[in-house]
Amino acid sequence: MVHFLDITKEHCPMTFVKVKLKLEQLAAGDRLEVLLNEGEPLSNVPKSARQQGCKVISITPDQPPFHRVVIEK
């Protein structure tokens, strides 16, 4: 199952806090697509996801300055 989370309006630390809390709700094997800003969220969200034992499937540029990060739990 693929879930979606938009954190483009969030700032540190709520960017990766919201991703962490969302990932906790997911079942193993579920995917989370995160729409986020470049800069701090783009560098920290994938890192935080990996630290939680999740797999970062892809990081794709969207309409500037946004990116889409797909994470598998």
Add this chain to the structure above:
Amino acid sequence: MEQKLSIVCFSGDFDKAVAAFTLATGGAATGRPVTMFFTFWGLNLVKKRSGRTWIGKGLLARFFNFLMGGPGNVPLSRLNFGGVSPRLMRGMMKKNNVATLEDLIEAAKALNVNLVACEMSMNILGITLDDLLPEIKEVIGVSTFLDYSRDAQIIFI
């Protein structure tokens, strides 16, 4: 396992509390076991009642607790202007989509940050665990805090 983080929340100032909870939630969200130890003025941040109330054992304690209030009326460390500035600051934070102190406290609870309170300060102020948020898991002394903080980064705010 990521390195542990322990934060001594001594200050009851709004801006310092935002800094403490930002560090705590950021640490917890990146996999660090985080403990927040609330002592002296910091206890105001985790009182169950948001505003000024006459809690405490004894007349002087009740008077002190009333003056100090709860998380809803903590002052700015500078330019407080009689409590007007924290209200303005909350408005600015919301307008700019920055997490408010209340948002950060809720996030800390959701992230299972280990929230503990200082036994000595609570004795001075005559308050009990019932006066604090239900998420305050324990009332502990410095020795237990140091045990929890073994191999941790300790930050004093």
